[in-house]
Amino acid sequence: MLAHVFSKLQHTGALLKANVMLLLLTLSLFTVGAFAAENLPTASTMPWWGWVIALFVTCFFLGIVAVPSGVGGGVLFVPIVGGFFPFHLDFVRGAGLLVALASALAAGPSLLRGGLADLRLALPMAVLASASSIAGAMIGLAIPAAIVQIALGLTILGIVTLMALAKKSEFPEVGTPDKLSSALAMNGIYHDAARNEKINWHVHRTPLGLLLFVGIGFLAGLFGMGAGWANVPVLNLLMGAPLKVSAGTSSFILTLVDSSAAWIYLNKGAVLAIIAVPSVIGMMLGATIGAKLLHVLKASVVRKMVISLLLFAGLRALLKGLGIWV
Amino acid sequence: MNDKTSFISTEQQRYATWLSWGSRSGLAVLIVTFLGYVLSGLPARIPLEQMPTVWSLSTHDYLQKTGAPTGWHWLSLLGQGDFASLLGIAWLSGCSLLCLLAVMPIYAKRKDWVFVGLCVVALFVQLLAASGILTVGH
Secondary structure, three states: OHHHHHHHHHHHHHHHHHHHHHHHHHHHHHHHHHHHHHOHHHHHHOOHHHHHHHHHHHHHHHHHHHHHHOOOHHHHHHHHHHHHOOOOHHHHHHHHHHHHHHHHHHHHHHHHHHOOOOHHHHHHHHHHHHHHHHHHHHHHHHOOHHHHHHHHHHHHHHHHHHHHHOOOOOOOOOOOOOHHHHHOOOEEEEEEOOOOEEEEEEOOOHHHHHHHHHHHHHHHHHHOOOOHHHHHHHHHHHOOOOHHHHHHHHHHHHHHHHHHHHHHHHHOOOOOHHHHHHHHHHHHHHHHHHHHHOOOOOHHHHHHHHHHHHHHHHHHHHHHHOOOOO | OOOOOOOOOHHHHHHHHHHHHHHHHHHHHHHHHHHHHHOOOOOOOOOHHHHHHHOOOOHHHHHHHHOOOOOOHHHHHOOOHHHHHHHHHHHHHHHHHHHHHHHHHHHHHOOOHHHHHHHHHHHHHHHHHHHOOOOOOO
């Protein structure tokens, strides 16, 4: 009895410690962000390596919170680094695509092998989204940065609303698969480790899903963000794929969508290794820690913190674009 | 193949294998070339100390000020640290091409022509994006 109480207390203690740590982490991100924003005019006084280290550390922390909150690193990266670092938004978006791409590539093989990403479900969506991401990237690089900032701010605020309101369904009810998904055999089986059983799934409303992926790809290319925040609701809530398959397939789709947009940024000269590489490495190291903390951290708490962080970054992008908080 | 993965299709297994090799080697190239750039003092077109004066410029202004290449011209500058690092980035961006090529024979053998076609279109889109023929500008 005593041992049970003691173990419960220990568990609660660990949970509390982890969540307090996370709270401090979020507060530091806010503080560092605001501090960096206030000091932008004197950015040139800081040596290059100071910015590179600051970028690496920021991405490391973003990587930690990205996994438990269920959002891609790219969604956090672009508004936060774009808002609070002295880099031009073109280079931030180029790096953002690579951050999202590298994370998706690292996760892709195990998701495919475990059946959580499905090639037959992903490929038709990825083809359309890749093509539209090229258009998004081209338009994003052709229009003035202030307009992209305003659009980014509005989109981030939209994502915040989506994250706060959208429901998720672990195993959505799908009556009869539509003709297109039947013809393409967009169905499958995966082993659900939590339930220790095989789950059969199929999808419906495929034509509408395909249409929405055209828009999602466009936004991914335009803002240089991964698009997991939009992929998952479309696959899960609209098309009826199980939540785990939706999340896994969404990540896999990004390997194709973000790579086509990344080529446009690379060819245009909008990728600076000094910004992109520390971001990719920092985010991936952070995500490794985040994945380990997944069992300790309370997902709902992390999610609320990330929503607050995004709300702040979205407002910052909007005000920066409007010239109010430069 | 254990019971938990027995229902994963052959093409999906093959795609995963190729993606795993592609992404791991790409990350290794990325890290090695970047460390060579910032630590070993490889010559760079734009010295690291001058980066803070150009990274706040728009791409258009940055290209004008530095004369940095666009398209695939960076390949001829691989001896310079800042462009050697782009090799890993291009590798990561291109590794899906090989995965798509690797699964096409499986679909073709099964006469799954729709998915052969989808792979061809996906390859075309990736190659079009990579080609550098799509130009944009402020």
